[in-house]
Amino acid sequence: MNEFAATTISPRLAKNIRRNIKERVIELILMLAALSAVATTVGIVAILLNESLGFFKTVSVVDFFTDTQWTPLFENPHFGIMPLISGTLTTSAVALIVAIPVGTIAAIYLSEFASHKVRETVKPILELLVGVPTVVFGYFALFFVTPILQNMIPTLPGFNMLSAGLVMGIMIIPYICSVAEDAMRAVPMSMREGSYAMGATRFQTALRVVAPAATSGIVAAYILGISRAVGETMVVAVAAGQQPNLTFNPMESAATITAYIVQVALGDLPHGSIGYQSIFAAGLVLMVMTLMFNMLGHWVRKKYRENY
Amino acid sequence: MTQASVIKNLTEVRAMIKRHKMDDYIFSIIGIIALMIGLLTLLTLFIDLIYDGSGRFNLKFLSDYPSRRAENAGLLSAWVGSTLVMLITFLTAVPMGVAAGLYLEEYASKNWFSDIIEINVSNLAGVPSIVYGLLALGLFVYGLGLGQSILTAGLTLGLLILPIVIVSTRESIRAIPVAIREAAYAVGATKWQVVYDHVLKYSYGGILTGVIIGMARALGETAPIITIGALTFIAFLPPSPISDVPPYLNFEWLSSGFTVLPIQMFNWLSRPDHAFHVNAAATGAIIIVVTLLMNGYAIRLRYKIRESIKW
Numbered sequence: 001m002n003e004f005a006a007t008t009i010s011p012r013l014a015k016n017i018r019r020n021i022k023e024r025v026i027e028l029i030l031m032l033a034a035l036s037a038v039a040t041t042v043g044i045v046a047i048l049l050n051e052s053l054g055f056f057k058t059v060s061v062v063d064f065f066t067d068t069q070w071t072p073l074f075e076n077p078h079f080g081i082m083p084l085i086s087g088t089l090t091t092s093a094v095a096l097i098v099a100i101p102v103g104t105i106a107a108i109y110l111s112e113f114a115s116h117k118v119r120e121t122v123k124p125i126l127e128l129l130v131g132v133p134t135v136v137f138g139y140f141a142l143f144f145v146t147p148i149l150q151n152m153i154p155t156l157p158g159f160n161m162l163s164a165g166l167v168m169g170i171m172i173i174p175y176i177c178s179v180a181e182d183a184m185r186a187v188p189m190s191m192r193e194g195s196y197a198m199g200a201t202r203f204q205t206a207l208r209v210v211a212p213a214a215t216s217g218i219v220a221a222y223i224l225g226i227s228r229a230v231g232e233t234m235v236v237a238v239a240a241g242q243q244p245n246l247t248f249n250p251m252e253s254a255a256t257i258t259a260y261i262v263q264v265a266l267g268d269l270p271h272g273s274i275g276y277q278s279i280f281a282a283g284l285v286l287m288v289m290t291l292m293f294n295m296l297g298h299w300v301r302k303k304y305r306e307n308y
Numbered sequence: 309m310t311q312a313s314v315i316k317n318l319t320e321v322r323a324m325i326k327r328h329k330m331d332d333y334i335f336s337i338i339g340i341i342a343l344m345i346g347l348l349t350l351l352t353l354f355i356d357l358i359y360d361g362s363g364r365f366n367l368k369f370l371s372d373y374p375s376r377r378a379e380n381a382g383l384l385s386a387w388v389g390s391t392l393v394m395l396i397t398f399l400t401a402v403p404m405g406v407a408a409g410l411y412l413e414e415y416a417s418k419n420w421f422s423d424i425i426e427i428n429v430s431n432l433a434g435v436p437s438i439v440y441g442l443l444a445l446g447l448f449v450y451g452l453g454l455g456q457s458i459l460t461a462g463l464t465l466g467l468l469i470l471p472i473v474i475v476s477t478r479e480s481i482r483a484i485p486v487a488i489r490e491a492a493y494a495v496g497a498t499k500w501q502v503v504y505d506h507v508l509k510y511s512y513g514g515i516l517t518g519v520i521i522g523m524a525r526a527l528g529e530t531a532p533i534i535t536i537g538a539l540t541f542i543a544f545l546p547p548s549p550i551s552d553v554p555p556y557l558n559f560e561w562l563s564s565g566f567t568v569l570p571i572q573m574f575n576w577l578s579r580p581d582h583a584f585h586v587n588a589a590a591t592g593a594i595i596i597v598v599t600l601l602m603n604g605y606a607i608r609l610r611y612k613i614r615e616s617i618k619w
Contacts, residue, residue, distance in 0.1 A: 019498060026500045027415055033407030034416070037428045037474065040467050044439060047446035102342045109339025122343065124607045129350050131521065131603040133528025135570045136592045139577050140353045143360070143585060173346040201328045203335045224434070231436025233531035234570075238577060258438050258531065265441070265535045271450050279535075283442040287435070294434040 048287060051280030058274055064281070070244035070260070072278040073267075079278065081285055083244035087161065087254035088289075091236050092229035094165025094250050095172055099225055102169075103176030104218065110177065111184035112192075112206040123181070129174035138238030141167035146239065153251065159241030162250040168235050176225045183217020184210050216301050223297035227290045233258035257286045354596060361590030369590060373543040374572065378583030381576075383591060385542040389458065389566035390527060392546060396462020396562075397469065397526045402519055404466070405473025406508075409515075412474070413481040414503050433471040440468045441535025449536055456537045458546060459562040464532050469522035476518020480511035480613075513613045520606035524599045530570040542567040569595050 009017075056064070059079040067080025110119055146163040150156045156163075187210050195205040211218065241253030242263045255263065261279045269275045372382020408425075416422035444464035454460045484507055492502040546564035567575075569591060577588035 023498055023500050027411075030407045030411035030415055033404045034411040034425050036404050037408060037425055037432060037470065040432060040443070040470070041428050043447055044435065044443045047443050047451075048439075051446055102345050105339055105342040106346055109336065109343055113336045113339055122347070124604075124611070125347060125350075127607050128600060128603050129346065131524055131528075131599055132350065132353075133530070133570055133595055133599055135528065135530040135574050136353065136357070136596055139573070139588055139592050140356065142577065143589075144353070144356050170345070170349045173349075177343075177346060201332045203332045204328065206335075227434055231438065233436070233438045234574065237531075238574070258436070261438055261442070262531065262534050265445070265537055268537075280442055280446065283439055287439050290434060290436055291431070294431060298430075 044287070048280055048284045051277050052284045054272075055274065055277035055281040058277075059281075068246050070255075072275050073264075077274070079281075080246075081257075081282065083246040084255060084257045084260055084282060085285070086246050086248055087236075087240065087244065087259070088230055088256040088286075090248050090250055090254065091161045091165040091168060091232075091240055091256055092226060094162060095168035095229045095232075096222075096226060098166055098169025099172040099176050099229075100222055103173045103221070103225070104180060106173065106177045107180035107184060107218075107221075108206050108211065111181045112202055112210060123178070126174040126178045130178065132171075133234075134171065134232060135234040135238070137167050137171050138234045141235055141239035156251055157241075157253050159239060159253040160251055161236075161240045161254055164236045164238075164240035165250055167239065168229055168232055171232075171235065172225045172228055175228065176221045179221035179224065180214075180218045183214040183221065186217065187213045216303070220297045220301040223293050223300065227293035227297070230293065231258065231286065231290050233262060237262040257282045354593070357589045357593040357596065359589075361586055361588075361593050363586055364590035365593075369587075374567075374575075375543075378576075378581060378587055381584070381587055383569065383572060383594070385545060386567050386569045386572035386591070388545055389542065390568040392458050392561060393461045393465065393533075393566065393568055394523060394526060396459060397465040398519075398523060400463055400466030401469045401473050401522060401526075405470050405519075405522075406477050406515060408470075409474045409477025409481060410503060410508070413478050414499070414507060429471050429474050433475070436531075437468055437529055438531040438535055440464055441532030443467070444532060444536045455563060456565060457563045458566045460536055461533050461538065461566065461568070464536060465526040465529060468529065468532060469526050472522040472525065473515075473518050476521070477511070477515050480514020480517075481507055483514070484510050513609060517606045517610045517613070520602050520609075524602035524606070527602070528570055528595055528599050530574055533568055533571055534574070538565075538567060538571055 064079055064081055066082075067078050068082055069078035069080050070083045071078045110122060114122070141163045142159075145167055146156070146158060146160065149160070149163055149166075150158075191209055191213060192205055195209045200208070236256045237259040240256060240259060242255050242259060243253055244260065245252060245254035247254055260282055264275060264279045369382045370387065371384055372380060373384050374386075375381040408429075412422060412425060412429075416425070441464065444460055444467075448454045448460040448463055449456060454463075488506055488510065489502050492506050497505070542565060546561035546566060548561070573588050573591040573595065576584040576591065579585075
């Protein structure tokens with residue numbers, strides 16, 4: 001054995017060793033790339049927590065959640081996040097009141113009623129709609145929807161949460177419709193056939209057989225839609241106004257968490273100031289809200305998934 | 309049962325069937341209306357933008373710098389900025405995303421480690437884009453001192469679309485049958501040879517789909533770029549990447565200030581002067597056309613791949 005080791009290794013073996021090293025190096029590089037996803041998450045959490053900690057040295061957590069005013073850039077600053085949360089929730093609620101019924105009905109129609117040809121045409125268009133940049137929808141809300149609404153409701157201010165919420169809702173319809181339709185398509189054909197064989201109509205089958213079987217996917221679509229509405233920035237920044245306002249009335253103008261971040265970023269705040277730190281605290285709240293919805297969505301999908 | 313009650317029953321049943329058929333009919337009309345609300349809105353939005361911005365569709369609009377006078381203002385610095393930012397985004401997101409997808413599908417064994425990465429990727433896809441802006445502001449702009457530069461914006465959008473590229477890479481790799489890999493191993497290929505010569509080559513189309521959708525998303529993203537504090541009034545171009553003296557490449561543009569198309573649009577539409585809104589509409593129409601073309605091409609590609617490949 002020792003004699004063998006002492007002799008020089010054959011060129012073929014040397015090539016193998018080089019090859020093995022190369023394989024290892026490549027695997028390592030690929031692994032580092034995969035770890036970049038983890039690094040991004042860690043980076044986001046670290047930056048948000050770090051800057052927020054600085055913020056909460058000046059502002060008490062109790063004030064942050066109980067103060068009813070958000071005026072970090074004023075002479076006499078108040079740091080109550082509630083007005084921003086109320087704005088975020090109101091615009092999201094308006095959006096969902098539009099998007100959930102319309103998206104669900106459209107999904108049921110597409111999955112259970114539409115012909116193969118219609119479905120194959122509409123699905124790609126829905127996917128296209130999901131890709132339209134949101135700043136364009138902001139323009140639409142401010143210069144198209146708001147004037148129409150003002151015709152109907154003369155007292156409506158130029159910036160209002162109703163218009164922003166409606167447009168956001170329209171924006172989310174394709175998303176909810178697409179995900180919910182996928183969930184209903186996944187219900188096996190034999191269940192529909194069983195229902196038809198009992199004499200049920202399409203509508204009865206859709207409502208009593210397909211929709212219940214696809215509940216987990218449909219609810220997950222709603223929750224992901226909520227998460228999108230809460231994190232949406234440009235539509236609300238353009239059309240809902242920039243003034244923090246503790247109200248749940250969609251006819252008023254109010255800032256959301258995301259609109260506040262945009263407003264501060266557009267100004268020129270010095271790095272490390274309390275105003276600068278406040279956008280990270282606001283971002284942390286936003287992140288926690290969307291994370292909760294996303295986790296709830298995954299949980300619903302896992303927990304209520306029926307296996308066929 | 310008497311004859312009369314059978315007939316009565318029969319008419320009841322017939323009425324019921326009629327009623328239920330009516331329900332079907334009514335619902336399909338409601339369904340079409342719901343679908344139309346979704347689809348026609350895009351059409352309305354598009355027509356509205358074209359109509360509002362119609363005065364500005366000329367080459368001068370593309371070759372002018374922004375200006376204080378709306379009719380002289382143009383998109384030159386914005387589209388050049390967008391192109392350069394997209395270049396950086398492409399160069400970061402594609403190699404990293406494809407490599408990560410390859411690792412997760414081909415190399416990683418199913419354990420807690422790959423689980424953590426997987427959970428991370430799916431969570432990142434749900435993070436609001438503005439949060440990426442905050443990450444970039446804290447990390448790239450101040451932490452690493454890259455400033456409000458093209459490099460910062462490109463890296464930010466690169467991280468933003470990374471989950472899209474990873475997911476599409478994994479999906480198209482997963483569609484390749486194990487037999488292909490086994491055949492390559494059987495003739496003595498190493499893991500990397502299998503991955504590079506076969507897996508990557510056959511999943512190319514699917515990966516491309518994801519990359520294009522990701523790039524279209526990056527082109528339209530506004531919030532993260534605003535958050536890093538991009539200037540909105542840029543009346544200059546970044547230094548040219550190509551120089552006439554060796555080494556012929558110039559990297560000064562990476563640290564240059566910039567603006568991009570959606571930011572220019574946001575800037576114009578938030579001004580009180582109506583003349584600028586025309587510019588905003590024209591910019592919006594351009595952004596929509598470009599993103600729709602990119603997404604449309606990608607979706608067509610995906611459907612084509614789905615139909616053509618029969619393993």
